[in-house]
Amino acid sequence: MKTESPDKFDLYIANVDEFKALNKEKNELKEKIAEMRRQFEETVQPFEAELNTIIKKLENNLSKIEGATSPKTTGTTKFGRGKLGIAIKNLLQANPEKAFKPREIAAALQTKSTAISLWFNKYGSQDPEIERIPVGEGGKRFLYQIKR
Structure with a gap:
């Protein structure tokens, strides 16, 4: 009797078995990794809780050391709707001879x-009362002045 070489179906089944074995190994590794992560989280969690407690104590002690100083304000003013434009125009009109950088206007208006x-x-580029003076390379920076 002649021994037959494996046909295409036998080869396919062999490939499927190898694929199943690799997939099973992949799933086992995923389970091991998940278990290791869980153990790591369980190990680290008490230390994180202790660290948070110490940080809270440090913050409390620091506030006691600093005394009853009021928290520092940033010194910035928030303008209501439409008020910023009015404030900018008033500043420019008060100094008609000077051209301002936006940073200088911000400092003046806090x-x-x-x-x-x-x-x-958004608004100043179309405003007929404000002159926009390009400076620097490419004209991307501007100085602003009230039109005379």
């Missing part, structure tokens, strides 16, 4: 320079 820049980009 607010953030990003708020000033955003206002100029």
Whole structure:
């Protein structure tokens, strides 16, 4: 009797068995990793709780050492709707001979320079009373002045 070589079906079944074995090994490794992570979390959790307790104690002691000082304010003013534009125009009108950088306007109004820049980009560029003077390379930076 002649020994037959494996046909395509036998080869397919052999490949499927190998695939199943690899998949089973992958799942076992995933389970081991998940168990190790769980054990790690259980080990670390008490230390994290102790660390948080110590940090709270440090913060309490620090506040006692500093005394009853009031928290420092940032010194920035928040403007209501439409009030920022009025404040900017008043500042520019009070100093018609000077051209301001947004940072200088923010310092004078005690607010953030990003708020000033955003206002100029949204509203100030179309305002007929405000002159926008490009400075620097590419004309991406501007000075602002009231039109005379």
